[in-house]
Amino acid sequence: MNKFSFWHKVAFIANCCWLAAWAMRHNAFLPDGNIRSTVLVTGLVLAYGLNALANGWTLVLFLRSRLSASTAPRWLLIVNFLFLLPQFYLFFI
Numbered sequence: 001m002n003k004f005s006f007w008h009k010v011a012f013i014a015n016c017c018w019l020a021a022w023a024m025r026h027n028a029f030l031p032d033g034n035i036r037s038t039v040l041v042t043g044l045v046l047a048y049g050l051n052a053l054a055n056g057w058t059l060v061l062f063l064r065s066r067l068s069a070s071t072a073p074r075w076l077l078i079v080n081f082l083f084l085l086p087q088f089y090l091f092f093i
Contacts, residue, residue, distance in 0.1 A: 017043035
């Protein structure tokens with residue numbers, strides 16, 4: 001696994017934590033403790049930066065025509081980008 005694919009996978013996990021953290025605003029489905037605090041910190045603090053960096057790196061590689069199909073799965077790139085749109089919206093409001 002190369003660095004590009006690794007960081008996109010880490011960003012995807014952080015994005016899943018971001019989604020869980022926003023869902024916990026309405027329904028606390030995780031018990032209080034280490035898991036809940038880890039999900040909240042990863043989702044509300046790390047997800048914004050990791051996803052922006054991963055997508056920024058993808059954009060730079062795409063503009064330089066160095067983005068190949070073997071670097072990361074296409075679905076992962078698309079899903080991370082789709083997570084980026086509401087994250088930017090909520091971050092800048």
